[in-house]
Amino acid sequence: MSSVVTITLPDGRSWIPRFVRNIDQEKCIGCGRCFRVCGREVLQLVGIDEDGEVIPLELGEDDDDEYEKKVMTVANEKNCVGCEACSKICPKKCYTHEAMTA
Numbered sequence: 779m780s781s782v783v784t785i786t787l788p789d790g791r792s793w794i795p796r797f798v799r800n801i802d803q804e805k806c807i808g809c810g811r812c813f814r815v816c817g818r819e820v821l822q823l824v825g826i827d828e829d830g831e832v833i834p835l836e837l838g839e840d841d842d843d844e845y846e847k848k849v850m851t852v853a854n855e856k857n858c859v860g861c862e863a864c865s866k867i868c869p870k871k872c873y874t875h876e877a878m879t880a
Contacts, residue, residue, distance in 0.1 A: 795860025
């Protein structure tokens with residue numbers, strides 16, 4: 779039987795890190811708040827063109843002619859430390875996180 783990995787903090791409290799698994803691109807508005815709060819380079823802003831193709835973007839880039847909408851993607855899942863800062867700041871509640879099991 780597997781159990782959820784729990785971290786004991788210096789003050790003795792327990793914490794369960796929950797790692798990013800998915801971003802609902804139907805809900806995502808591409809605002810970039812999550813990108814700015816993540817210091818681990820987990821996320822990447824992309825454009826989606828009319829054919830559904832993904833176009834990598836730089837935050838602050840304004841070439842709206844190439845894409846229909848901007849969304850955030852999980853680019854480096856292994857960099858996630860499970861803090862959930864991305865989902866806490868997300869105004870559209872796009873994130874799915876999951877605890878790690880041992």
